[in-house]
Amino acid sequence: MEQKKITDLSQEKVIEIKELDKSFGELKVLSSADLNLIKGENLVVLGKSGTGKSVLIKIIIGLLKPDKGMVNVLGNTVDQITYKELLALRLRVGFSFQSSALYDSMTVKQNLEFPLVRNQRSLTKAETAKRVDEMLDAVGLLKTLHQMPSELSGGQRKRIGIARTLILQPEIMLYDEPSAGLDPITCMEINKLINDVQERFHTSAIIITHDLTCAKEVGNRFAMLTDGRFEKQGTFEEVFNSGNKQAQPFYDYNFIQ
Amino acid sequence: MNFTWFLSVYNVYRFIARFFREAFLPPYEFKELMRQCYEIGYRSALLISTTGFITGLVFTKQSRPSLSEFGATSWLPSLVGIALIRTLAPLLTGLIAAGKVGSSIGAELGSMNVTEQIDAMEVSATNPFKYLVVTRVLAATITMPILTFYTAMIGMLGSLLNVATNEGTSASAFFQSSLESITFLDVTASTVKAILFGFTIGIVGCYQGYNSSKGTEGVGKAANASVVIAMFLIFVEEVICVQFFSFFLT
Ligand SMILES: Nc1ncnc2c1ncn2[C@@H]1O[C@H](COP(=O)(O)OP(=O)(O)O)[C@@H](O)[C@H]1O
Ligand SMILES: [Mg+2]
Numbered sequence: 228m229e230q231k232k233i234t235d236l237s238q239e240k241v242i243e244i245k246e247l248d249k250s251f252g253e254l255k256v257l258s259s260a261d262l263n264l265i266k267g268e269n270l271v272v273l274g275k276s277g278t279g280k281s282v283l284i285k286i287i288i289g290l291l292k293p294d295k296g297m298v299n300v301l302g303n304t305v306d307q308i309t310y311k312e313l314l315a316l317r318l319r320v321g322f323s324f325q326s327s328a329l330y331d332s333m334t335v336k337q338n339l340e341f342p343l344v345r346n347q348r349s350l351t352k353a354e355t356a357k358r359v360d361e362m363l364d365a366v367g368l369l370k371t372l373h374q375m376p377s378e379l380s381g382g383q384r385k386r387i388g389i390a391r392t393l394i395l396q397p398e399i400m401l402y403d404e405p406s407a408g409l410d411p412i413t414c415m416e417i418n419k420l421i422n423d424v425q426e427r428f429h430t431s432a433i434i435i436t437h438d439l440t441c442a443k444e445v446g447n448r449f450a451m452l453t454d455g456r457f458e459k460q461g462t463f464e465e466v467f468n469s470g471n472k473q474a475q476p477f478y479d480y481n482f483i484q
Numbered sequence: 485m486n487f488t489w490f491l492s493v494y495n496v497y498r499f500i501a502r503f504f505r506e507a508f509l510p511p512y513e514f515k516e517l518m519r520q521c522y523e524i525g526y527r528s529a530l531l532i533s534t535t536g537f538i539t540g541l542v543f544t545k546q547s548r549p550s551l552s553e554f555g556a557t558s559w560l561p562s563l564v565g566i567a568l569i570r571t572l573a574p575l576l577t578g579l580i581a582a583g584k585v586g587s588s589i590g591a592e593l594g595s596m597n598v599t600e601q602i603d604a605m606e607v608s609a610t611n612p613f614k615y616l617v618v619t620r621v622l623a624a625t626i627t628m629p630i631l632t633f634y635t636a637m638i639g640m641l642g643s644l645l646n647v648a649t650n651e652g653t654s655a656s657a658f659f660q661s662s663l664e665s666i667t668f669l670d671v672t673a674s675t676v677k678a679i680l681f682g683f684t685i686g687i688v689g690c691y692q693g694y695n696s697s698k699g700t701e702g703v704g705k706a707a708n709a710s711v712v713i714a715m716f717l718i719f720v721e722e723v724i725c726v727q728f729f730s731f732f733l734t
Binding site for chain 1: 610
């Protein structure tokens with residue numbers, strides 16, 4: 228498979244993480260992790276379950292606080308800005324949950340409207356409705372407009388979750404295991420969606436996954452999280468074809484099986 | 485009393501402080517507040533009506549023998565009126581709402597926490613505390629006084645049924661003598677208590693739900709703790725209020 232190329236060549240860092248530490252009590256999750264996200268790229272973060280991938284992006288969005296180290300997102304040090312500034316930053320960074328995290332008590336339409344009406348108060352009802360329709364159309368689920376989340380399939384929920392995030396037109400997208408637990412076809416649809424988003428909205432993205440097929444399809448660059456840090460970063464070949472002991476089991480699992 | 489105990493007291497204090505800070509700052513979630521008020525009233529109306537009516541009726545029936553010893557059964561309407569307004573209505577309504585409303589707030593916010601819906605609000609640049617906590621606490625605080633006077637009214641109807649069948653008192657005579665004996669201070673004290681109970685139910689339910697442990701058992705625990713703690717606090721507040729207001733009554 229062809230390695231994907233980035234179109235934006237400015238090499239500007241939109242996320243910069245240096246020597247990041249995070250523990251929960253005795254459990255050391257991240258220790259001295261370094262990672263950059265370059266403008267316009269899709270960076271794939273790989274790692275075994277429980278290595279702290281979700282913790283990493285939750286720190287980026289300010290849901291968790293780092294113990295030590297620097298996390299800079301679009302020029303803001305996330306653990307040092309006020310709550311108001313953090314909310315303003317979150318307008319520019321989208322977060323798609325592993326669990327989709329749709330609002331159970333609201334219809335699909337209300338789910339998408341929720342962030343919109345609260346953050347862009349100047350929009351009229353008609354403009355809001357139009358944005359919701361456009362976004363649902365972009366993820367191919369316009370027909371679910373009036374359905375409740377409980378009536379949707381896992382893949383549909385994922386896509387609605389992504390649509391709800393995209394409706395605020397973020398500059399950065401953080402995808403937490405977008406294709407985990409989905410069948411191969413739905414998984415491919417999600418991959419296509421991630422690539423569409425990159426092209427259409429010129430977003431930079433961190434995509435967490437443990438599926439290498441998915442990783443290869445969406446990633447421009449790859450980083451492997453082992454023992455709380457990123458030892459290996461680079462192209463797919465650099466991470467996997469270098470006799471890397473940590474990466475090998477991953478590769479074997481995905482391609483030999 | 486160890487360190488974690490102090491830590492949780494401090495966390496509750498911070499939660500309440502945050503409520504007051506966020507309640508007065510815009511943006512206001514007015515529509516959601518109205519929806520919550522409606523939900524609370526709607527959820528507890530049937531249970532409160534039944535309990536209020538039965539309490540009024542039974543209380544009247546049970547009080548009659550003692551009063552008739554002194555030939556004072558004509559005092560029944562005012563006795564029931566005072567008892568309902570001063571204690572029975574606020575306490576009954578508070579306890580029922582703690583069970584009905586408190587548990588559902590705890591369970592709802594608890595499950596939203598477990599399924600990361602609260603985090604989802606955070607990351608979509610919305611303050612979930614304002615949308616979820618402030619609206620529910622305010623709704624409970626506003627609705628409780630209304631429900632309390634509703635309970636008192638229904639209780640008096642129950643009492644009227646009993647008095648009318650036994651003594652043949654007319655409705656107008658019944659209400660005249662019962663309402664005459666209720667003072668402004670009684671109404672004030674009752675309102676204050678109801679507001680306090682409503683606030684307690686709202687804060688306890690929201691705190692438990694908002695801070696529930698992750699995992700499904702966290703939801704059950706949050707709902708259960710919401711009821712138990714709110715009921716306990718309501719009794720404590722009742723005792724304190726009685727002391728406080730009896731100081732003025734005498
Ligand atoms: N809020 C939390 N409190 C305590 N431990 C946590 C918390 N979040 C994550 N952990 C722990 O941190 C480790 C990494 O979790 P996570 O980032 O979710 O892993 P994954 O790489 O599979 O996404 C796990 O062992 C998890 O139990
Ligand atoms: Mg995870």
